[in-house]
Amino acid sequence: MRRSPLLRCLAVYGEMPGRFLLTAVLLAAVNIALVGQQVLVGHAVQEAQHGKLVIAGSGGLDYSRAWLWVMLLLGLSLARATVQYGAGLLSLSIGQRLLTILRGRILTQIQRLDLAYHWRHGVGEMVTRMTRDADKVRDALINFWRQIFETGLIVVISLGLLFLYSPWLALVPAILLSIGIALLWSEADTLVALDRRIGDAYDAVTQDLSEGVNGVRVIKAFSLGEARADRFRHHVDLFRAEARAAIRHASRRVPLPQTIIALSHAWVLGFGAWMVAHGTLGLGAVVAAMLVVNTLVLRIEGIGRLLQVIADARASAARIWEVLDAHPVIRSGAQPLPTGPLGIRLRNLSASPLGDGATVLRDLSLSVQPGEIVALVGATGSGKSILTALLPRLVEVDKGAVEVGSDQAGWQDVRETDLRELRRRVHVLPQESFLFSDTLAANLRLCAPHATEAQLREALDNAAAGELLERLSEGLDTRVGDRGATLSGGQRQRVCLARALLADVDILVLDDATSALDARTERRAIDNIRALRSGRTRPLTMLIVASRLSTALIADRVAVLGEGRIIAQGSPEHLANNSASYRALMGL
Template identity: 45%
Template sequence: MLKHYPLLRSLALYRFMPFRFVSTALLFILANLGIALQQFSIGRAIDTLKHGDPLSLFQHAWTSPLNPWFWFIGLSFLAVMRAIIQYFAGLSALMIGQQLLTILRQRIFQQVQNLDISWHWKHGLGEVLSRSTRDADKLKEALINFWRQVFESSLVVLVTVGLLSWYNLWLGLVPFFFILLGVGVLFKLTNHLVILDHKVAIAYEKVSDTLTESVAGVRVIKAFRLEQKLLQRFNQAIVQFIQHSTHAVAMSACRLPIPQMIIACAYVWVIAFGAYLIGQQQLQIGEFIAAILMANLLVFRIESIGQVLHIFADARSSAARIWQMLDEKTKIVDGWEQAVQHKTAINIKLDNVSVISTETKKYILKNCHAEFRADEIVTIVGKTGSGKTTLMNLLNRFIDPTEGRVLIGSDDDGWMDIKSLQLTTLRKIVQIIPQESFFFSGTLAENLKVAKQNATEQEMLEALHLASASELIQRLEQGLSTIIGDKGVTLSGGQKQRVALARAIMNHSPILALDDSTSALDATTERHVLQRLTQQSAASLKKVLIINSNKPTTIAMSNRILVLKQGQIIAQGTHEELMDSCEFYGELMGFNRPEHATFSRNLATPKGIAVQGIMS
């Protein structure tokens, strides 16, 4: 029901803190009843004391209404009590607003983590940061003003109209009509400002995206001397942002006086009609003064809503953008099975798998059949854009196939669809190492412990040895305690890949997929790494090693090769078999002439390790 009212949806989160909400609302109600009682008491004091003898007023007991001290003490007590209640009401409103904002930010963070990879591919980092920072801050401003400008102002309207109607029905109803009319016009303006603020938010995203890209791509920018071009692009984004912001503020300043004039008519009515009632002896002077004081408070409070009109307009737009992201449903649904039934080995295979792009509606992968068996190295080769990385991302459900199934298990123990496995279980079994490895801005040990929180120093050193990264520890002055910097900026490309391999090794996954993650390694280091990976046991299971690479040295160490062409597996087999049977494979390897083909059959790893010898 509240889906089309994002700001109300945000306020509805107060249901998670019912005690705080009720106590805050009660404090504001008491404070505003105190205002009405104060103004009413002023009117009664004037009407009571005007009939007394000025010379004998202070001769009455101080508890008598005929003594001015009675009203002075009473009004002072009301003012002090109301100030105390108002203070705690404002403090409580600020605390509950911050708590609500905390809930929203936690939901945003959790949602960003839960959304599948395909969503992140479509939405830039700048957009996510904008919704987590700017939009959340805009919403915070509205939450802070909600109690003062909306809730408390509504109470002021009720108590004022109630008091005026107590004196005379028409004295209260006509101002109420003007208030409703003015607030209605305010809401109309707010609807238009929401559209303008949406444009401001999009312009801000471009500024954020440009800034993010400038920081993340600083090496490319400096290498190609793009500083001035990026500066010009950033300035254009800033100018566009300022233009949209100025338009929104100008529109608010231009049209805001209209509802203010309408609301001001309520004050004029109270003065004019109140004077008429005095002439008709239907209203006392004190009551008239109390009515004017309340009307003045009413007009001032309602007009202040107009002054923060742009805040609520911004908040509505920002809340809509936040809830748009929070309402996104991940396409990767967690399974129910907690384990794979196995005795000796875990295999994985593609059963008539196809992937169709949601944007172009074209096949990325089509009718793929392949089995990756334990105790073998399988290399996937193909031209750029043939779908190699997409195939890799299917194995641990970074994405799901449009058609077909990905199965895990074995012929002896049975096969199960990976969709039935819990994601934590599946991604423990299937570990994918991308070419571009991410590192947190902490120590080397902290980044290794991402795979195993309670890893010992010996386990980390062993993993680094298996990844041929032992010399890295010797080069780092503080060893495992060395800060490697944001995104591993202090490490070279090859060092990053070896540390990423070490981190994956610590996960002890029986199925390891290297998505071109040895591209920065020299042939000797790569051979040592792959040898050690095949020899490593994962919970007494033989390991499946899947590699996305077109490097001849990697292919030479493979037991089996899958050839991808335009999203289809057109052939698979050993290097020699494919050279004899697959012309496309020969062209891909650069051996498209007979003498090259003869040479390629003798392709071997460095130091004479033959294609089939690696697993023996």
């Protein structure tokens, strides 16, 4: 099953067996009725041949038998159309349900995968799998009902009927069908490979479009609009070239097997006429056989056209299952966090977040006691952000241990801890302040859904953002735009800080999360947090990644990160007197 990703998607139908079976029964009835119509037409022709359809009598022509056949065929056609309409609606409903299930699973899996996976794969790649790839799989499986399933029924019923008329009448079409389908199937792998290349080209288009929209300020600032447009056109042209290559291949290879299958017409007509001439088969039976084989050939030709869709869907299904089969590196433990205040202890840890063997942190040890504020300073690229991501297990360590707890309650490895509880009580606020396209209040309530308006205002005040409400026309109900575009960088950072304070965490990590604030506003926010934590039953532990002297001076203690480990630590005054690395980083 793992080697057939499209069949794995088809297996999702097992989650809706009732609708699946009902659709199959309805479609079977539709196709049996279709062949039945053709047989009835043959019988009507047979009666016409023998003069039974319209009878001449003393009172004129008797059309009652003809009207009987007309009403019978019309009634059967109306019933078949009604059932087919219902089956079509059901198959579309199943297809949409399948699409919903696939997209839900992809989104859930994306949330489960660690940051390293997202660093290796771009946003465009993930979006393509949820949109284009999922749509192609849905379309293929809807066509499965209309083409593969129905055609399979038609083939079985039609060849069975032809066999009843004459085994030779059925044998040659069966051979031609087998040859044609084998030739069509032999092209499937090539078409899958071609569509895989189309999918990769489409990934590049999506990624470039995403970057062009998200980076519009940089593009405008450096007047890069024309260059970015040329780059985007290049990706689109590459996508078009790959699509044209697939179309050219299909147009060259698919017509031949379709022609071979169409020879069934000639055989049934010629051999049927010979049988009529020799009196072994009636004219009505030949007419019915021609109608049946005509339907058969048209359906098989439809499979030829469907082959491209199936090939596309196989490639798309493979790309979807690449995401769904990816094993999350980070799995939740089962132990609850220690009771009481929480601190941080890093013991001889090493980390290579991209899994490429490039170790960013090596043999690093650091301890932060509950309630302590520690500033972490280091050169650009020294691994400060990676270190902060290790605490809530956004990234996994290679060696050593990350522990939370205290000397009194004991220390616990985060790998053994329940992941939901860990991330609820250990919060990392990154430098990139992300806000959702919603109201200010909705963004603040992400971590505290039931927070009152008074609590929201208090959190904004503690984050030194109280005056922000006075500048917004609709206050807390103001929509902040995509990624908080209506707010300045400093305002976004303070709103994110307020959101983190509403979460009521035990350990708050600021990864350069106040870099857009001036020194006075930053000092006011940190002082507010100090005052806030003094009134808590559990002291708030803070680790602040600092790139400015003003930030480092706020902390109780400073740790200097260099060469992948802590090379110095102490009070700001002690390091200013005794650490050349600290003085160089702080510009002293």
